Amino acid sequence: MMENKPKKCYNPKPMAPVKKVAAQPADIIIEIGCEELPASYIEPAAAEFAAKIVALLDEKNVPHGEVAYYHTPRRLAVTVCGVAPKADDKIEEYTGPAVAAGRAEDGSFKPPAIGFARKLGLPPEKLSVKKLAKGEYFAAEIKIPGDKTEKILSDGLQGIISTIKFPKSMVWNETKFRFARPIRNILALYGSKIVKFSAGGVQSSAKTFGPGPGFGKKLTVSGTAKYLQALKNTCVLADHREREKLLRRALEAAAMSVKARVLFDEDLVSEVNSLVEYPTALAGRFDKKYLALPEEILITCMKKKQKFFALRTKEGALSENFVAVKNGISSGVERIVAGYEKVLTARLEDALFFYKNDLKLSPDAMAAKLSGVTFRERLGSMADKTARVRKLAVSFADAAGLKEDAKKNAARGAELAKADLTSEIIFEYPELCGIAGAIYAKNAGENDTVVSIIREHYRPSAADSDGTVPSGAEASIVAIADRADTIAADFAIGIIPTGSEDPYGLRRAAAGLLKILLEKNISLPLNLIFAEALRGLVDSSDERTKKTISSDIDGTLAKIKDFIRLRLETIFQESGRGIDEIRAALAAGFDDVPDAAARAEALGAAKNDKAFEQITVSLKRAGNIIRQAQKAGTDVKTLAVDETLFAQDEEKELSGAVESLLNDFEILRKSRNYPEALTLLTKLAVPLENFFNKVMVMAPEANLRGNRLALLSRIVEHYRLIADFSELKGA
Secondary structure (H helix, E strand, C coil), X not given: CCCCCCXXXXXXXXXXXXXXXXXXXXXXXXEEEECCCCHHHHHHHHHHHHHHHHHHHHHCCCCCCCEEEEEECCEEEEEEEEECCECXXXXXXXXXXXXXXXXXXXXXXXXXXXXXXXHCCCCHHHCEEEEECCEEEEEEEEEECCCEHHHHHHHHHHHHHHXXXXXCCEECCCCCCEECCCEEEEEEEECCEECCCEECCEECEXXXXXXXXXXXXXEECCCHHHHHHHHHCCCCCCCHHHHHHHHHHHHHHHHHHCCEEECCCHHXXXXXXXXXXXXXXXXXXXXXXXXXXXXXXXXXXXXXXXXXXXXXXXXXXXXXXXXXXXXXXXXXXXXXXXXXXXXXXXXXXXXXXXXXXXXXXCHHHHHHHHHHCECXXXXXXXXXXXXXXXXXXXXXXXXXXXXXXXXXXXXXXXXXXXXXXXXXXXXHCHHHCCHHHHHHHHHCCCCHHHXXXXXXXXXXXXXXXXXXCCCCHHHHHHHHHHHHHHHHHHHHCXXXXXXXXXXXXXXXXXXXXXHHHHHCCCCCCHHHHHHHHHHHHHCCCCHHHHHHCCCCHHHHHHHHHHHHHHHHHHHHHXXXXXXXXXXHHHHCCCXXXXXXXXXXXXXXXXXXXXXXXXXXXXXXXXXXXXXXXXXXXXXXXXCCXXXXXXXXXXXXXXXXXXXXXXXXXXXXXXXXXXXXXXXXXXXXXXXXXXXXXXXCCCCCCHHHHHHXXXXXXXXXHHHCCCCCHHHCCCC
């Protein structure tokens, strides 16, 4: 029989208390998977998505590292590195009742202090005393713990996704959620944890999706660091920058395979990169007979209809080969290329047909058909507009001092500028407006200047990524006339941009007009430009136009000038000028746009100079005194300086300085040497300051007061020809 011996108990040494390990920062990855997005939507939406996530973290005081965004046609993704596990704690300070009201003489707390402490969840003894201007008050600082990052993201991401802006959005299910395309998948991780939320009926998860149709092929993502690689393993390059590099290499390799080089169109590169998740470039060929098409038409046909890249031979001629880009890697390349060639051949055949038909008509015959093309409802036809623009072009060319031959070319160019709107090729390819007209005009024997006017009068346009203005004076004049007529006509019938609404692109038209005046240094007065454009509408041969335009021409002109001023402010700001110097310069007049630009630039260069800052302060003071006198009933403009009335040396000193400077100032001003004119102005700083320190301008004697006001007015009015110095900061 076995003996039951008691078991020995193992008695380990007491363990040290377990220390809590503080949570470490982790990365965030958020990906919206959706049906294929339009190419133009993708980059702006991805950038906005990233900005909104960062804004959420910053608003909630969550420390974080760098942010990056990625996109393909079917996904918008954002990563944020080193995101803290929780928001920073906040300290909020509360001020309560006065100590005198909350503490008794024996030191005990009275009900006001007790109630204040209870409201904050504190014993009264924890209250501090804060000294304010009114006396001593009870106060307390309360620490408010920051929310966990996962909660902040869970609460905020649906709202962020719902507010991403798209040109058009849609609803696709009962949730009524709006997005550019139906959402099919949401990947949301903080570190390795799923950030739980839903959008459009889709619940977030740790899964993304691979290539191919549908969204069934899911990939589990264990963390942000492995996101890009996991997709790359399935031939999806989510990093659009990496994808573009591959696209460029693939295009070059395909071109080299047919002994040609790629015509890199940056807009097309960007668009194609947004159409694929993994680019594969394939070279194809079309019949040489299509090389009879003008290059611009042939290239546009390939670009706009098929997103194909044109090639050039080693000799520089346009090649009969092209490069197409397909999404992903697949077999059966020969069949795919044959399909591309078949579709392109049909497009080129149409283009050649349209081109040959257009050549049967002269540019004048095309222009004659403009009477059947509506310019704008209530504003007649394009023929009516053409007649007005021709008249304006001749007038502006004369005002700008162009020679007779140039005036004739401007008139002829204006007559034919819109003729191609009636052509067959423009019906199919409207982006060729101006270009097609120039081709047809050249073919008809028009001179190079007229051809250039037709080609360039749309510049600068949204299609020109570099914002190029017309190269010649005549083309610039016609471009100005065309835009002036459009702006004047729309304002005359009440079509005025408001807020974000600008259906006819008047802001763009105004910006283009101003850019031409600035870059070509054309000093055509804005008042002349738009007054004549409005008169052209009044004198229009179209009776309906006459009846529908506003009868208040002066009022319409004033509205146009206000509108132009705002556009000019924007242009100057975009060039890096401060808003104060811009407004100071424009307050002195902006009828001559290049002159206003020169004055604003001179102010920007001078305003940080100490001497200029001093004279600016004095000029503002002088302007204020004059305004106050005018409000009191003094007509300062009728006053003249009388040296016999000078009663103090400071008056004589200032008057002498003014007289010695004004002649040189006028010479500098008229020659637009504004930097030197402003430097000359600083020589008045000391005598003007002495004048203000020693002389009472608003003297009780009417004759002395008037004489001193006249002296100040003489200074202010001359320098107000350059700027209103009261608009300058620090003035």
